[in-house]
Amino acid sequence: MASQPSVLEVEDESILSTIFKDAFPGKYSWRDNPDFAHYLAQLSSYGVDKLNREPERIAEERAQILEQTQDLAFHNYKTFIQTAECSHDIFQDFQIIEQNVDSVLDKLPVLSTECKQFMKQAQELNVSRRLNNVTLQRHTQLLEVLEMPQLMDTCVRNGYYEEALEMAAHVKRLEKKHANIQIIQHIVSEVCNSSQLMLTHLIQQLRTNVQLPACLRVIGYLRRMDVFTEAELRMKFLQARDAWFQGILFTIPSDDPYYHITKTIEASRVHLFDIITQYRAIFSDEDPMLSGTRDNGALNDSALFHGWVVQKVSQFIQTLELDLQRGVGGRLDSLLGQCMYFGLSFSRVGADFRGLLAPIFQRAALASFSQALAEANHRLDESMQSYTLLSTSSLIPSSAYNLASQASGALQPPNVLLEYPPIASYCNQLLVAFNDLRLCSPLSLAYDVCHLLQGSLSKAVQVFLAYHRAEESTFDEQEHSKFAELCRVFVEELLPHLNKCLQTLFPPTLIAQTLGVTVTDLSKYGHLGSLNIEMISNPIQHLIPEKEEIVPEEPEKEEEEEEEKEEEEEEEQAEKEEKEEEEEEEQAEKEEKEEEEEEQGEKEKEEEEQGEKEGAKEETGEVGSEKVEEEEGGHQEKERDVAEKDGESEKVEAGGDANEKEEEVEEEIKETDEKEVHEDNSEDEEPKTEEREAKQEEGDE
Numbered sequence: 001m002a003s004q005p006s007v008l009e010v011e012d013e014s015i016l017s018t019i020f021k022d023a024f025p026g027k028y029s030w031r032d033n034p035d036f037a038h039y040l041a042q043l044s045s046y047g048v049d050k051l052n053r054e055p056e057r058i059a060e061e062r063a064q065i066l067e068q069t070q071d072l073a074f075h076n077y078k079t080f081i082q083t084a085e086c087s088h089d090i091f092q093d094f095q096i097i098e099q100n101v102d103s104v105l106d107k108l109p110v111l112s113t114e115c116k117q118f119m120k121q122a123q124e125l126n127v128s129r130r131l132n133n134v135t136l137q138r139h140t141q142l143l144e145v146l147e148m149p150q151l152m153d154t155c156v157r158n159g160y161y162e163e164a165l166e167m168a169a170h171v172k173r174l175e176k177k178h179a180n181i182q183i184i185q186h187i188v189s190e191v192c193n194s195s196q197l198m199l200t201h202l203i204q205q206l207r208t209n210v211q212l213p214a215c216l217r218v219i220g221y222l223r224r225m226d227v228f229t230e231a232e233l234r235m236k237f238l239q240a241r242d243a244w245f246q247g248i249l250f251t252i253p254s255d256d257p258y259y260h261i262t263k264t265i266e267a268s269r270v271h272l273f274d275i276i277t278q279y280r281a282i283f284s285d286e287d288p289m290l291s292g293t294r295d296n297g298a299l300n301d302s303a304l305f306h307g308w309v310v311q312k313v314s315q316f317i318q319t320l321e322l323d324l325q326r327g328v329g330g331r332l333d334s335l336l337g338q339c340m341y342f343g344l345s346f347s348r349v350g351a352d353f354r355g356l357l358a359p360i361f362q363r364a365a366l367a368s369f370s371q372a373l374a375e376a377n378h379r380l381d382e383s384m385q386s387y388t389l390l391s392t393s394s395l396i397p398s399s400a401y402n403l404a405s406q407a408s409g410a411l412q413p414p415n416v417l418l419e420y421p422p423i424a425s426y427c428n429q430l431l432v433a434f435n436d437l438r439l440c441s442p443l444s445l446a447y448d449v450c451h452l453l454q455g456s457l458s459k460a461v462q463v464f465l466a467y468h469r470a471e472e473s474t475f476d477e478q479e480h481s482k483f484a485e486l487c488r489v490f491v492e493e494l495l496p497h498l499n500k501c502l503q504t505l506f507p508p509t510l511i512a513q514t515l516g517v518t519v520t521d522l523s524k525y526g527h528l529g530s531l532n533i534e535m536i537s538n539p540i541q542h543l544i545p546e547k548e549e550i551v552p553e554e555p556e557k558e559e560e561e562e563e564e565k566e567e568e569e570e571e572e573q574a575e576k577e578e579k580e581e582e583e584e585e586e587q588a589e590k591e592e593k594e595e596e597e598e599e600q601g602e603k604e605k606e607e608e609e610q611g612e613k614e615g616a617k618e619e620t621g622e623v624g625s626e627k628v629e630e631e632e633g634g635h636q637e638k639e640r641d642v643a644e645k646d647g648e649s650e651k652v653e654a655g656g657d658a659n660e661k662e663e664e665v666e667e668e669i670k671e672t673d674e675k676e677v678h679e680d681n682s683e684d685e686e687p688k689t690e691e692r693e694a695k696q697e698e699g700d701e
Contacts, residue, residue, distance in 0.1 A: 145174070146183075149190035156198040161221045168195050168225075199227060206240035207247075215278045231304065234283055238308045241275045245312075249319075258331055261323040262338060268316050269342040276349045279305060313346075313353045317360065324364040332368070333439035336361050358442065365440045366448050372433035373456040376426055380460055383422040384467045389482040411501055414493040420486050426460060427494055434501050443514055446506040446529045453502065457495065457536045464490070464540055481545075488544045491537040499531045 046054065073080060135142060148167060155164040171191045178184045202218050210218070215237075222233055248271060252263045283305070320339065328335060336357070343354035413431070417424045430453075437449065464487060475483065506529040512522045522528060537544075 145187065148187055149194065152191050152194040153197070156194050156201065159201075161198060161202070164194070164198055165221065165224050167191070195225065199225060203236060203240050206237060207244045209244065212274075212278050212281055216282060219282050230283075234279075234304055237279065237282070238275075238305070241278070242308070242312075245271050245275065257323040257326040258328040258335075261320060261328065261335060264316070264319055264323075265335075265338045265342055268312075269345055272312055273345055273349065276309065276351070280349070309351050313351065313356075317353070317356055320357075321360055324360065325367070327368070328364075330368075330436040330439065332361060332365055332436075336440055358444075361440055362442060362445055365437055366445055366452070369433050369437050369449060370452050372429065372436065373452055376429035376433070377456055377459045377463070379429065380422055380426045381463050383425060384463050387422050387467070389479045389486070411497075411504060413497055414489075416489055416493055420489060423486065423490055423494055427497070430456075430498060431501070434505060438505055441505055443506060443511060446511060449506070450502065450527065450529060450531065453498065454531055454536060457498070457531070458539075460490070461536060461539050468543065484543055484545050487540045491533070491540070491544060495531060495533045495536060499533065503530055 043051065043054070148171060152164055152167050152171075155161070155167065168191055171188055174184055175188045199222070202221055205214065205218050219233070219237065222228065222236075228236060245267075248267050249264060252260055252267065254260045320335075324332075324335075339357050339361075340354055343352055343357065346352055347354070413424075413427055417427055437445075441449075468483060471479075508519050508522055508529055511529045512519045515522070515525070517524075
C-alpha cells in the first residue's frame with residue numbers, strides 16, 4: 001500500500017480535491033508523506049458509518065493530543081525556554097558561521113590558484129635542481145658535446161680530416177637520438193658549417209699539383225662525407241683537376257707562338273696523362289669489352305670521363321691550330337715530333353689522337369709554303385720594277401761560278417742564274433720554301449704544292465710579261481737579247497731545276513707506290529708531283545729565241561769538262577768492276593786447282609809405302625814450290641790491280657775539289673780490295689801450312 005500513492009491516477013487527485021476542497025494539502029506535499037498515504041488507504045476501506053464517525057474520532061484524538069501537549073509544556077517549560085534560547089544562540093552562531101563561510105568561499109579560489117602556482121614553481125624548482133644535479137654529474141660529457149663545433153673547426157683548419165669525419169658521424173648519431181633538443185640542433189648546424197668548410201678545402205686540394213696518393217685520400221674523404229653521388233664525385237674531380245690544368249696553361253706566355261705551343265704540348269702531355277692516370281686509379285671502371293653486364297649508371301660515368309678526354313684533346317688541337325696560324329717559322333718538324341710523342345703517350349691510356357694531327361700540320365705546312373711563294377712573287381715584282389738588263393753581268397765575278405761549280409750536292413742551282421739577280425733571288429726564296437717544306441712534307445701535299453708552285457711560276461711569268469710590255473719601247477737590240485736570254489734561263493734552267501727539286505721532295509716512285517701503280521702509269525694522272533713546264537712557259541715562249549749554236553761561255557765549258565770527267569770516271573769504274581770480276585774468277589780457278597792437287601797428294605800418300613818417305617818429301621817440296629809460285633803470281637796480279645787503282649785515284653785527285661766524293665768512294669773500294677787480298681792470302685796460306693805440317697809428321701815417323 002505504501003507504493004500506492006505513487007500510482008494514483010489523476011482521477012483520484014480530483015476526487016480528493018473535491019472532498020477536502022480548501023483543506024487539501026499541496027499538490028505534491030502529500031505524496032512525500034507516508035502517513036497521509038496510509039491514512040487515505042484506510043479511509044478508502046471504511047464503510048459509510050465509520051466514515052461518518054471518523055471526524056468525531058479525529059476531533060477527540062486532536063483534543064487529547066492538545067491536552068498532552070499542554071501538559072508537556074507545563075511540566076517542561078524550562079526546557080523549552082532553554083531550547084529557545086539555545087536555538088536563538090545557535091541561530092546567531094549560524095549566521096556568523098554563514099558569514100565566515102561566505103568569506104572563506106570567496107577566498108578559496110584565490111588560495112587554490114596560489115597553491116597551484118606554488119606547486120608549479122616547486123615542481124620547476126625541483127626539475128631545475130634535478131637537472132643541475134645531473135648537469136653537475138655529466139659536466140665532462142656535456143663539455144665535450146658543447147666543444148664539438150669548435151673542435152670540428154680546428155680539425156678542419158689543421159687538416160685532420162679523419163678525426164673531423166668521425167666527429168661529424170658522431171654528431172649525426174646525436175641528431176637522430178636527440179633531434180628535439182635545441183642545443184643539439186645548434187651543434188649540428190655548426191658542425192654542418194665546418195663540414196662544408198672541409199668540403200671546400202678538399203676540393204681546393206684537387207685544384208693544386210696533388211699526386212696520386214693524396215688524390216686517393218681526398219676522394220676517400222669525399223666519399224665518406226656522402227655529399228655527392230658517384231657521378232657527381234667524378235664530375236667534381238674532373239672539374240677541379242681541369243681548373244688546375246687550365247691555370248697552368250694560362251700562365252704560359254703567348255707572345256711567341258712556338259714557345260707557347262711547345263710549353264702547351266709539354267704541360268698537356270705531362271699533366272693530362274697524370275690526371276687520366278689518377279682518374280683511372282681512383283674510379284676503376286670495368287672494361288666494356290670484357291664485361292657484358294653493365295648498368296646505365298656505369299656507362300654514363302664512363303661516358304663522362306671519355307667526354308672530358310675528348311674535350312681536352314679538342315682544346316689542345318684548337319690551340320695548336322691557332323698557334324700554327326700565327327706562325328712558328330720553319331720548326332714544324334720539331335712541333336710534329338713533340339705532338340706525335342704526345343699522342344703516343346696518350347695511346348697508352350686509349351686516347352691516341354695522332355690521326356688528327358696530320359691534317360693540321362698539312363694545312364700549316366701548305367699555308368707556310370703558300371705564304372713563302374707569295375712573298376717570293378712580291379719581291380720578284382719589286383726587283384723587276386727596278387731591274388736594268390745591262391748592269392748585271394759586270395757585278396758578278398767569275399770566281400763565283402767556280403765556287404758554285406765546286407760546291408757539292410746534286411741539287412745545286414744552275415750557275416747561269418747568277419747573271420740575273422731577280423731570278424736568282426726568286427730561286428733562293430723558292431729553295432728556302434722547299435727546305436722549310438722538306439721538314440714536314442707528306443705525300444698528300446704533292447698535288448697542292450705542285451698547284452701552288454705552278455701558280456707562283458705563272459705569276460712570275462706574268463711579271464716578266466708586264467716588264468716587257470712596260471720597257472719594250474725603250475729596248476735596244478742588246479737589251480732585247482738580254483731579256484730573251486732572261487726568259488730562256490727562266491724556262492730552260494730554273495723551271496727544270498725546280499721540277500727536279502719538287503721530284504726530290506715528292507719522289508715519283510714513292511707516289512706511284514702509294515697509288516699502287518707503276519712509275520710509267522703515273523703520267524696518266526697528269527703532272528702529279530711535277531711541274532707542267534710547257535703550260536708555265538707558254539706565255540713567254542714567243543720571247544725566247546730558237547736554239548742556235550752558241551759559243552759556250554767559260555762556266556759552260558767548265559760544266560762540260562766536269563761532265564766529261566764524270567763520264568771517264570764512270571768508265572774507269574766499270575773497268576774496275578770488270579777487273580774485279582776477272583780476279584774473282586781466277587781466284588776461283590786457283591782454289592779448284594789447289595783442291596785437285598790436294599786430292600792427288602792424298603791418293604799418292606795412300607799408295608806409297610812407309611819406306612819411301614824421302615821421295616814423298618821431295619814430291620811435297622815440289623808441290624809446295626808450285627803453290628808458292630802460284631801465290632806469288634796472285635800477289636803480283638793483285639799488286640798490279642792496286643797500282644792501277646792508285647793511278648786512277650791520282651787522276652781523279654787531279655780533277656779538282658769537285659770530285660772529292662768520288663775519291664772517297666774509290667778509297668773505300670781500294671780498302672775493300674786490299675782486305676780481300678789479305679783474306680785470300682791468309683786463306684791460301686792456312687791449307688798450305690797444314691799440308692807442310694802433316695808431311696813433316698809423316699817424315700818423322
